Amino acid sequence: MPDYQKIKQELEGIAVEDNPALVRQKSRDFYWYSPILKAQLDGVTADLVVTPKNEAEVIQTLKVAFAHGVPVTPRGAGTGNYGQAMPLSGGIVLNLAAMDQIKEIHPGRVICEPGIVIAQLDKQTKAHSGQELRFHPSTAQTATIGGFIAGGSGGVGSITWGGLRDIGNIIRLRVVTMEAEPRVLDLTGWDLQKVSHAYGTNGIITEVEMPLAPAYDWVDVLVGYDAFMDSVRYADALAKCNGILVKEIAPIASPIPHRYFTRHKPYIREGQSVVVVMVAPHSIDAFSAFTASQKGEILFRSDKVESMKGIPHGYELAWNHTTLRALKVDPEYTYLQASIPDRIMWKRSPKWSRSSAMKCPAIWNSSGSAARSSARACRSSVTRRRRGWRRSSRSIRITAARSSTRTAIRLKKAA
Numbered sequence: 001m002p003d004y005q006k007i008k009q010e011l012e013g014i015a016v017e018d019n020p021a022l023v024r025q026k027s028r029d030f031y032w033y034s035p036i037l038k039a040q041l042d043g044v045t046a047d048l049v050v051t052p053k054n055e056a057e058v059i060q061t062l063k064v065a066f067a068h069g070v071p072v073t074p075r076g077a078g079t080g081n082y083g084q085a086m087p088l089s090g091g092i093v094l095n096l097a098a099m100d101q102i103k104e105i106h107p108g109r110v111i112c113e114p115g116i117v118i119a120q121l122d123k124q125t126k127a128h129s130g131q132e133l134r135f136h137p138s139t140a141q142t143a144t145i146g147g148f149i150a151g152g153s154g155g156v157g158s159i160t161w162g163g164l165r166d167i168g169n170i171i172r173l174r175v176v177t178m179e180a181e182p183r184v185l186d187l188t189g190w191d192l193q194k195v196s197h198a199y200g201t202n203g204i205i206t207e208v209e210m211p212l213a214p215a216y217d218w219v220d221v222l223v224g225y226d227a228f229m230d231s232v233r234y235a236d237a238l239a240k241c242n243g244i245l246v247k248e249i250a251p252i253a254s255p256i257p258h259r260y261f262t263r264h265k266p267y268i269r270e271g272q273s274v275v276v277v278m279v280a281p282h283s284i285d286a287f288s289a290f291t292a293s294q295k296g297e298i299l300f301r302s303d304k305v306e307s308m309k310g311i312p313h314g315y316e317l318a319w320n321h322t323t324l325r326a327l328k329v330d331p332e333y334t335y336l337q338a339s340i341p342d343r344i345m346w347k348r349s350p351k352w353s354r355s356s357a358m359k360c361p362a363i364w365n366s367s368g369s370a371a372r373s374s375a376r377a378c379r380s381s382v383t384r385r386r387r388g389w390r391r392s393s394r395s396i397r398i399t400a401a402r403s404s405t406r407t408a409i410r411l412k413k414a415a
């Protein structure tokens, strides 16, 4: 058993928390979305939470932890949903939230600390020079940039830019290793792949350099269709319209929209599937004309409502975080469906593999290669055909699901 009193002494000057209730609070992420993980991980807690203010304090913490044989689990904002930020073997939770400074903003890039909340980062780069991150997760309002790089994969904006692991979408990372004498590494190029989506298992990100894109006052639009597959075809066609600048296209099957989009409900008829789109203001006329030509019904436009107070961002609707259910087959794509009994292990199967409440479609593109699909995240994507494309990684986020936390709770009770 490590001597935590001694460890605390050796970490003198660094913020250390050992109150069990507070430590337990910081030992959680959104693991509870899965009833299975909830049962498995509920007891997990660290022994200490250490909150460094700078890289020197990170190095000191890792050095001490290594010397005492204590595991370290980095944490951004704890919005990951598979227990990635949870200290399975106790030890130290390294809370990076206090390392939240922007260091430099330049045309096309920003250098910052890992603990800054993504929405804050976007706000500051926008105020500074009308720029924003190329893409962000649906949890941008709470998630940190370091947690996104270490635990995320892509999201809102990936329709244009692809994912985090596409070369060029991270410029540089500064990483501290955990060993007797921690090393500080500056990673670029393909080396970034060693750390991106590695869950902090091989080092702590202490500085991030990310590319920026022009910022817009994106307009949230909901486009309605009576048939889900019509909404998917529309989404696919819109994604191929290179002249219309969009940041998100997400078809969502009925009954989710009317049943669960509480604030948007007045705009949506029962039985309608919707496509959530984020459109640049200068593209809205072209977008409206295109949508009319595709027989889509514009149900909601954020630039037309008096106040958006209390109305969630479109991208927060587009990510459905609980169980997925039925999906019909789009003849344009050959696809397989995946079952995710526990959201960690998932397998691909040509059929629904069991009558579990959790079923997640993994969509394959027409060339037969797997689409960028995050079945574990209960979200699937269609990767468009490569032919004639500038970027093969552009993806549409599709949800054919019954959603909302309430559903998960109900299912759990039923189980």
Ligand SMILES: Cc1cc2nc3c(=O)[nH]c(=O)nc-3n(C[C@H](O)[C@H](O)[C@H](O)COP(=O)(O)OP(=O)(O)OC[C@H]3O[C@@H](n4cnc5c(N)ncnc54)[C@H](O)[C@@H]3O)c2cc1C
Pocket: 029, 030, 073, 074, 075, 076, 077, 078, 079, 080, 081, 084, 085, 086, 096, 114, 136, 137, 138, 139, 142, 143, 144, 145, 146, 147, 148, 149, 150, 151, 152, 153, 154, 155, 156, 198, 199, 200, 201, 203, 204, 205, 206, 319, 321
């Ligand atoms: C409703 C919902 C929607 C989501 N939507 C998306 C989405 O669209 N796209 C997407 O990619 N993800 C998504 N996620 C997953 C998650 O929210 C994001 O990946 C988010 O960016 C994680 O950031 P965080 O600060 O909360 O990281 P955390 O959850 O705290 O950490 C994530 C992982 O990174 C590690 N880590 C954290 N900081 C560091 C660091 N400085 N150095 C090294 N390792 C570190 C942690 O140990 C953990 O393994 C979603 C989750 C939910 C609940």
